[in-house]
Amino acid sequence: MLLDRVKPLDAILATAESKSLKRTLGGFQLMLFGIGCIIGTGIFVLTAAGAQKAGPGLMLAFAIAGAVCIVAAFCYAEVAAMIPVAGSAYTYSYASVGEFLAWTVGWALILEYAVAASAVSVGWSGYFSGTILNEFLGIQLPAWLAAGPLALGGAPGGFINLPALVIAMLVTWLLMIGTSESAKVNAVLVAIKVTALTAFVALTLTSSEFDAANFNPFLPAGVFGGFGTGLGAVGAAATIFFAYVGFDAVSTAAEETKDPQRNVPFGLIGSLLFCTVFYILVAAGAIGTIGGQPIMGPGGIPFPAGSEELARQCALPEYSGALVCSNEALAHVLRAIGFSAIGNMIGVAAFLALPSVILVLIFAQTRIFFVMSRDGLLPEKLSTVHPRWKTPHIVTFLTGLVVAFGAAFLPVGVLADYANAGTLYAFFMVAVAVLVLRKKDPERHRAFRMPAAWIIAPLTIIGCLFLYLNLPIEAILVLPGWGILGLFVYFFYSRSRSHLGRGIVTVVDDIEGNEDMMPIDTPKS
Numbered sequence: 056m057l058l059d060r061v062k063p064l065d066a067i068l069a070t071a072e073s074k075s076l077k078r079t080l081g082g083f084q085l086m087l088f089g090i091g092c093i094i095g096t097g098i099f100v101l102t103a104a105g106a107q108k109a110g111p112g113l114m115l116a117f118a119i120a121g122a123v124c125i126v127a128a129f130c131y132a133e134v135a136a137m138i139p140v141a142g143s144a145y146t147y148s149y150a151s152v153g154e155f156l157a158w159t160v161g162w163a164l165i166l167e168y169a170v171a172a173s174a175v176s177v178g179w180s181g182y183f184s185g186t187i188l189n190e191f192l193g194i195q196l197p198a199w200l201a202a203g204p205l206a207l208g209g210a211p212g213g214f215i216n217l218p219a220l221v222i223a224m225l226v227t228w229l230l231m232i233g234t235s236e237s238a239k240v241n242a243v244l245v246a247i248k249v250t251a252l253t254a255f256v257a258l259t260l261t262s263s264e265f266d267a268a269n270f271n272p273f274l275p276a277g278v279f280g281g282f283g284t285g286l287g288a289v290g291a292a293a294t295i296f297f298a299y300v301g302f303d304a305v306s307t308a309a310e311e312t313k314d315p316q317r318n319v320p321f322g323l324i325g326s327l328l329f330c331t332v333f334y335i336l337v338a339a340g341a342i343g344t345i346g347g348q349p350i351m352g353p354g355g356i357p358f359p360a361g362s363e364e365l366a367r368q369c370a371l372p373e374y375s376g377a378l379v380c381s382n383e384a385l386a387h388v389l390r391a392i393g394f395s396a397i398g399n400m401i402g403v404a405a406f407l408a409l410p411s412v413i414l415v416l417i418f419a420q421t422r423i424f425f426v427m428s429r430d431g432l433l434p435e436k437l438s439t440v441h442p443r444w445k446t447p448h449i450v451t452f453l454t455g456l457v458v459a460f461g462a463a464f465l466p467v468g469v470l471a472d473y474a475n476a477g478t479l480y481a482f483f484m485v486a487v488a489v490l491v492l493r494k495k496d497p498e499r500h501r502a503f504r505m506p507a508a509w510i511i512a513p514l515t516i517i518g519c520l521f522l523y524l525n526l527p528i529e530a531i532l533v534l535p536g537w538g539i540l541g542l543f544v545y546f547f548y549s550r551s552r553s554h555l556g557r558g559i560v561t562v563v564d565d566i567e568g569n570e571d572m573m574p575i576d577t578p579k580s
Contacts, residue, residue, distance in 0.1 A: 097298020
């Protein structure tokens with residue numbers, strides 16, 4: 056039968072217990088860790104794309120996306136505390152609904168991580184070109200080298216986003232030779248990000264340029280822009296959902312948390328609530344000072360974010376200072392209201408912090424490949440370790456090529472939508488895993504037991520489906536298209552070579568002998 060291959064949970068838990076970790080983290084520490092994981096590319100970059108979809112309704116969009124993440128966080132907390140093993144939603148699905156659906160989740164995670172890394176690379180490029188090259192060095196990169204053919208706000212006729220391609224390949228090279236981040240460096244980067252955003256909120260909300268009239272109309276494209284349009288507050292929520300992804304890293308620390316029944320949900324929900332309020336304030340400051348109305352096309356419908364039509368409009372003099380046309384939205388806002396030096400510091404903060412996000416996304420991609428490869432579902436050659444670097448150089452290089460290609464030729468908003476499609480499916484399946492395990496194994500010890508599981512898990516499923524159906528039609532179609540390709544791989548290669556299918560039950564929750572390649576958890580968003 057198609058759903059008969061379920062990896063034994065006892066085998067997975069035995070591996071986890073053999074490598075148990077000391078419980079040292081408290082609830083507040085976990086919340087701070089979550090804040091550092093969540094704040095990333097989404098808020099630094101997607102503010103412009105979100106405003107083009109929803110206008111001032113971007114504030115409502117952040118609240119909607121945050122609400123979906125909060126119910127998903129409860130599901131992650133239970134299943135991660137129960138199955139504290141690498142592989143994320145792929146492993147959880149393998150232990151609950153079986154190999155076939157686990158394969159679809161793992162295949163979707165490939166889409167999520169690789170495309171998200173491309174999106175972060177494009178976001179970094181905007182701050183590099185605008186702040187480092189233009190503001191500090193007085194260098195204007197030619198339009199055809201600064202943006203892909205459809206890059207948001209770029210001049211029409213852009214050919215390749217060279218900085219995005221270079222940073223993606225540079226990070227790939229660093230991962231191949233075994234370079235990893237240190238906790239101290241990461242702590243500094245988190246502090247830089249939070250300080251930069253705090254300064255932004257304080258300066259914009261108290262600025263004399265702040266004008267309540269900028270919020271009218273509040274919902275120029277409505278709450279629902281329509282199926283497949285990606286417009287309106289809900290469409291914007293489906294895009295800036297990317298700004299929250301990363302909270303699931305908190306759930307992976309369940310095994311190292313004191314009193315996980317209390318502290319894991321505190322860390323997850325606390326960090327999400329903090330970031331939701333923070334994001335709404337950032338959106339309010341940006342829109343209240345320079346305005347955030349979308350550029351309308353025929354019929355009073357906003358031009359799609361990242362489209363050629365919008366790029367042409369942004370090239371016109373009357374829209375040169377528009378929020379929706381900026382590749383470095385937050386720095387642009389501060390420069391526009393007279394805080395150029397601080398705006399440049401915001402740009403420097405993004406320039407410094409975002410490469411670490413790319414690193415962890417590409418690393419996470421290789422981890423999923425590793426687990427799937429060692430389960431026999433992908434060629435074992437992919438998990439080959441370089442004799443000198445002690446890293447999975449083949450899969451890292453291949454992943455880096457895909458990331459660099461996406462970064463070079465696609466706009467950040469489109470990439471974020473594609474990544475969100477894969478992420479929403481993974482979240483959907485985690486909620487399904489919770490319900491299946493509650494039914495199949497009700498007596499199993501759960502370090503954190505989600506309250507009202509039969510309400511919260513279905514709400515997560517509905518919320519993920521709701522946001523998915525409000526993505527642009529291209530992003531909606533990417534997931535099933537990618538999934539069909541994955542089914543061909545599964546039925547013509549993976550199923551016959553599956554270790555579980557051949558009676559080999561092994562559990563991998565680490566990459567042996569490669570401690571030097573293990574970066575700490577850092578944001579995806």
